[in-house]
Amino acid sequence: MKRVLLTGATGYIGRALTAHLMRVGCHAGYLHLASEEPLADTQATPFRLDTDSSIAEALAAFQPDVVMHLAAVMAPGNTRAMLEANVVFGTLLCEAMVQTGCRALVNTGTFWQYGPSGEYAPNTLYASTKQAFQDVVTWFAIHQGLRAVTLALFDVFGPHDSRPKLITDLVRSVRAGEPVDASTGEQPVCPIYIDDVCSAFEHAGRLVASPDAASGHVVFAADTGIRVSVRAMVEHFMQAVAKPVEVRWGAKPQRTGQIRVPVAGMPVLPGWSPRFDLPAAMQALVRAELLAPEERP
Numbered sequence: 001m002k003r004v005l006l007t008g009a010t011g012y013i014g015r016a017l018t019a020h021l022m023r024v025g026c027h028a029g030y031l032h033l034a035s036e037e038p039l040a041d042t043q044a045t046p047f048r049l050d051t052d053s054s055i056a057e058a059l060a061a062f063q064p065d066v067v068m069h070l071a072a073v074m075a076p077g078n079t080r081a082m083l084e085a086n087v088v089f090g091t092l093l094c095e096a097m098v099q100t101g102c103r104a105l106v107n108t109g110t111f112w113q114y115g116p117s118g119e120y121a122p123n124t125l126y127a128s129t130k131q132a133f134q135d136v137v138t139w140f141a142i143h144q145g146l147r148a149v150t151l152a153l154f155d156v157f158g159p160h161d162s163r164p165k166l167i168t169d170l171v172r173s174v175r176a177g178e179p180v181d182a183s184t185g186e187q188p189v190c191p192i193y194i195d196d197v198c199s200a201f202e203h204a205g206r207l208v209a210s211p212d213a214a215s216g217h218v219v220f221a222a223d224t225g226i227r228v229s230v231r232a233m234v235e236h237f238m239q240a241v242a243k244p245v246e247v248r249w250g251a252k253p254q255r256t257g258q259i260r261v262p263v264a265g266m267p268v269l270p271g272w273s274p275r276f277d278l279p280a281a282m283q284a285l286v287r288a289e290l291l292a293p294e295e296r297p
Contacts, residue, residue: 001065001202001209005047005058006030007093008070008108009039012161013153013197017068018044020198029062031055031071056096066104066209067097068201074126076256086129087136094140103145104208106201107137109152109219111190114263123257134219141217147208148217151200152266154224157281158194159288166230170237171289173245181251185231190262192224193281196274203272221266224274233278240282241290 004021008014009030021028022043029045031054032038038046047058059067073085090107097105113131115121122128140146157167166182173180200222207213228236231249238245276284 001026001206003027003029003062003064004066004068004205005062005064005102006068006070007089008072009044010036011070012158012163013108013156013194014070015039016158016194017070017198017201018042020195021202024202029058029064031058052092055092056099059096059100059102063100064102066106066205067093067102068106068205069093070108072108072126072130074124076124076126079125082126082129086126087132090133091136094137094144094146097146098140098144103147103215104205104213105137105146105148106204106208107134107148107150109134109150111152111154111221111223111263112257112259113152114266116261116263118263118266123259134217138217141215145215146217147213147215149204149208149269150217150219151204151269152219152221152223153197154190154192154222154262156192156194156197157285159285161194166234167237167285170234170245170247171285174241174243174290179246179248181248182230182234183252183254184250185229185234185247187230187254187258187260188227188262189230189233190223191226191228191233191278191281192222192274193276193284195284196224196276197222199275200269200272204269207271219266220269221263222272223266223268224277226278227262227264228278236278236282237285239279240286 004026009018018028031047031049073081075081112123112127137148141148161168169180
């Protein structure tokens with residue numbers, strides 16, 4: 001696997017994955033909307049999407065060994081935007097892949113699609129759109145020879161994350177010396193550090209890009225096996241920063257569709273395992289976010 005084309009490279013996971021792939025010796029390219037600024041400080045090759053035909057033109061020009069599809073929109077109340085981004089765009093991408101001869105795809109799913117035993121039980125319309133696209137990928141695998149893996153992601157966290165996440169709020173709290181508002185904190189989370197997410201995508205890409213890979217579509221979980229409450233996760237963070245953080249538990253309402261029993265027992269990506277347990281991940285987060293460069297080991 002030498003050439004990888006990404007969608008969603010301007011998002012949090014996509015940026016980290018693009019940098020990771022470049023570090024391990026891959027040549028990365030990425031599709032981006034005309035409304036998005038290209039990534040800065042990277043050798044990755046940008047391809048701007050002006051029309052639907054731009055997808056095939058980019059694939060033909062870049063000739064990737066594998067496509068990694070991370071682009072998605074979660075916009076409650078804007079159904080059209082979610083359908084266009086999460087179903088229509090991915091379908092056009094698959095068509096362009098077949099047209100240009102690239103048959104290897106790593107897609108991105110979410111544990112929000114599943115109930116406790118792995119049954120389909122979407123907790124949001126967003127999760128339903130992710131499932132709808134997975135069904136499209138299966139059609140392309142059966143009828144067009146696509147070799148595809150969907151990675152179901154859990155609670156991804158890491159440094160330099162601008163998404164509205166509790167971890168981001170905790171880092172901001174340490175810097176500003178201000179309290180953090182949170183829900184009751186009793187709900188379970190399934191944390192996975194961003195570096196482990198990147199290694200899972202790399203490994204999945206090598207699987208589908210292998211000359212021995214057969215056509216088909218399989219879903220694997222990028223699951224660390226960690227299940228802790230939000231309160232316990234905050235405790236791990238405070239141990240890593242070695243100071244208390246004032247958290248106003250119950251100041252925020254529970255999120256709509258909050259998962260109370262995360263899925264367990266899904267097949268985990270074969271040949272991959274996480275490097276970071278939760279204490280090590282929190283230490284890495286704190287080093288990257290809160291220590292000056294000269295203080296980092």
